[in-house]
Amino acid sequence: MFTGIIEAVGEIAELEQRGGDVRLRVKTNDLGLGDVDLGDSIATNGVCLTVIELPGDGYVADVSVETLNLTTVGNWAVGTPVNLEKALTPQTRLGGHMVSGHVDAVGEVVSRHPDARSERFVLRAPAELAKYIAHKGSITVDGTSLTVNAVNGCDFDLNIVPHTLGKTVMGAYQPGTKINLEVDLIARYLERLLLGDQAAERNA
Template sequence: MFTGLVADTGTVERIAPRQGGVRLALRPHTLEVDALQPGESVACSGCCLTVVERGAGLVSFDAVPETLSRTTIGTWRPGTVVNLERALALGDRLGGHLVQGHVDGIGEVLARRPEGQGARLTVSLPAPIAPLVAEKGSIAIDGVSLTVAAAGRESFEVALIPETLARTTLGAAQPGTKVNLEADVLARHVARLRELATPGLDAERLAGWGYGEGGAR
């Protein structure tokens, strides 16, 4: 679990084919590599990956075919800069929102325009997650926790403050840039509950299942 507050960025140094997937070697810019433990999770531009090796300033992760097909990782090359966040520890401050590192889809930056000291991005919205994105709700773009400024059927907008532009890869995002999207986990579960809602659900049926006054004990 993550918060969507990017701690560092890193640069891809090596990509090696590995049993249908790839092994990525990244060089974090400020994150202490020796502090990372093999087996721990790190969000790499919003995708939860497991540390498999670290040393000499590099940290390596394996990405399987499923990951490559559903995220932007399949397009990464040596020199690609990615956002990095270590997993949330119990007791840490939750300054962003709950982010799982499970990418729901890939969006494309459609427009970028200055807005005050920051910038506003318009991003395409894949149809499967459109119902999960609402104005003033939360969304993670390349692992960055952001508030949705406006939402339509096929696109949404976010406002980026100078701090976000300076500390994350979104500072370089331009029309045509592909980004990983993760909808709010709470919205995902609400949508699933509505999808599986039982027609005719009422107090009597709930009581028969043990809910409410007079229900089974």
């Protein structure tokens, strides 16, 4: 589990195709790895990856075909900047919201413009996620915990303060940028709960 509070921006240092999936080496820059062991999880642009090697300047992780199909990982290249967050511990301050690192879908930046000292972004989610996005609710964008300012169909607004712009990959967003989206866990579980006994029924 994660909080959606980005700890550092790293970059993709190496990509290796392996039998249909990918092995990544991520350079972590300012993210300290002294408390990271093999098998630990690190959210990488919102994607929960398992550390399989610690070469010294970062970590190595394998990415499955499923992850490649449902996230932006397939678009990454050497040098791509990525948001990084280590898995939370019992001592971690929960400054964002509960984030699983399991990306629901890929969205897109529609527009951005200045709003006083902040930036106002309009993002577009796939139609199947629209019902989970609520005004003043939480959403995870490339691993960053954010508050939804407005909703209009599949589009939703975010007001991003200068600190977040400078400490995450959001500063580089432009119209057309593809983004990893994870909706609020509570909304997911609530939908399942409301199904009642129908939840046990198999699809035809």
